[in-house]
Amino acid sequence: xxxxxTPATGTMPRAGAAKPCPRCHAPLDGGxxxxxxAPCRRAVYAADLDSEFHATLGKAA
Numbered sequence: 001x002x003x004x005x006t007p008a009t010g011t012m013p014r015a016g017a018a019k020p021c022p023r024c025h026a027p028l029d030g031g032x033x034x035x036x037x038a039p040c041r042r043a044v045y046a047a048d049l050d051s052e053f054h055a056t057l058g059k060a061a
Contacts, residue, residue, distance in 0.1 A: 019049050 018027035021037040028035035
């Protein structure tokens with residue numbers, strides 16, 4: 001079963017944390033190709049964001 005769409009925007013809620021703005025580090029909205037930062041009033045393309053998974057080094061379980 002999927003989560004219901006939010007009535008205000010009609011979009012599905014996201015799982016996980018929103019990507020931060022590279023300039024002011026506020027959470028971005030929009031996507032998946034073009035994101036918007038409300039405090040900076042700028043558009044950020046997904047290709048310009050760091051989306052790599054950084055594994056932590058440690059002992060194997």
